Amino acid sequence: MEELKMGAVQEQFADLIWQHEPIASGELVKLCQQKWGWKKPTTYTVLRKLCQRGIFQNENSVVTSRMTRAEYDALQSEKFVEDRFDGSLPAFIAAFTARKALSQEEAAEIRRMIDGFETEG
Template sequence: MNEIHIHEGELNIMELLWSNKVLAAKDIAKIIKEYIGWEKNTTYTVIKRLIDKGAIKRENPGFLCKAAISKRTIQNTETNALITRYYNGSLNKFLTEYLKNQRLTVSEILELERIISEQKH
């Protein structure tokens, strides 16, 4: 299966589906109109694009939509793309640069240490 890349506008619709499991396209359009201001046709075009990509499954009757890919899968795909694009694919460079500029709490540091410790085994 090819990686599915989700753009910002598409992500709005996917977030709705990840939160609600199944929504009719007309309900997605109403919610998106209220929060983002898109017209129904724009939302339907984006839904169709997501169906074509394999990110959404459509069920009839009622043009019911549900996510065909998990949020975690999309997060991993987009994170890997970001690391490849900006850090030449080096997770170490990304983590080093990112963490240098963060104020981590003690609990966050302990969690990172735990994860690194697990990787050693």
């Protein structure tokens, strides 16, 4: 599978699909024409690239997602931590909080999340 990262235009296009899915490919062409002035080939080129990456699929002229926006964002976050912090979530949190203090509510929510995700062993 090709790298999942999208550029700004592709992200806007993906958001349009996520908002309207399932959507007929012809209707997607019309939406892109209205929103950005795209021609049919432009819409299909961008769609094809995102389908090749495994983010969307176009079957029987109906476009649907193969992952939700939340799943896409989670994968991008994991990749960011892996690439920039050698996969260390504590190193990421240390870097993040070095410039921005957590509120009591944020810290409490993170503690609840950690308690819920901790594995025994």
